[in-house]
Amino acid sequence: MGFDLININGHNSTIKGSFNSRSEDHWAKVDQRIFTASNLNIEGFNSAVINNAGNCIFTNVTFKDNKMDYWFQKDWGGAILNTGSVLCNNCSFVGNYAKWWCNIQSGYINN
Numbered sequence: 216m217g218f219d220l221i222n223i224n225g226h227n228s229t230i231k232g233s234f235n236s237r238s239e240d241h242w243a244k245v246d247q248r249i250f251t252a253s254n255l256n257i258e259g260f261n262s263a264v265i266n267n268a269g270n271c272i273f274t275n276v277t278f279k280d281n282k283m284d285y286w287f288q289k290d291w292g293g294a295i296l297n298t299g300s301v302l303c304n305n306c307s308f309v310g311n312y313a314k315w316w317c318n319i320q321s322g323y324i325n326n
Contacts, residue, residue, distance in 0.1 A: 219248055225255030225276075232260035232281075245269035245299070252276055257294075262313075266297040274304040283313040 232240045242263045243250065250266075253274040257263045263281040264271065278294035293311035295301060 221245075221248060221250045223252045223255065225252065227254050227256070229256040229258060231258045232263070241265050245271055247299075257281065262293065262296045264295045264297075266295065266299045266301060269299045270302075271295075271297070271299065272302045272304070273306050275306070276303070277307040277309065278311055279307075279309045281311045 230242060232242060240261045242257050242260045243252075244265045244267070246267045247269055249270045249272070251272040251274070253276065255275075256277045256279060258279045258281070260281045262283040263278055281294045283293050283296070293313040294308055
């Protein structure tokens with residue numbers, strides 16, 4: 216049995232990935248849960264957040280230099296790849312890259 220709610224307050228911390236276009240280096244994968252993060256900098260991931268039908272709420276989060284850079288067709292959502300619901304409150308998106316939808320690729324966005 217897993218958690219239905221995950222809540223992270225980063226207290227203005229920075230979490231850095233080691234971007235490698237050949238890896239699946241994501242900061243968070245959310246499946247049918249509620250995931251909240253606040254006061255956090257997330258940098259250098261290969262699509263920082265993968266949201267598979269969950270509910271994500273981000274407050275005061277900076278997504279910086281996250282890249283989705285595959286050589287094949289799955290190349291979208293540099294910061295967030297979303298098939299659930301995303302709410303971004305006072306968030307920043309800086310230097311994220313993907314061939315399609317650099318910051319958020321989504322079926323549904325609340326902003």
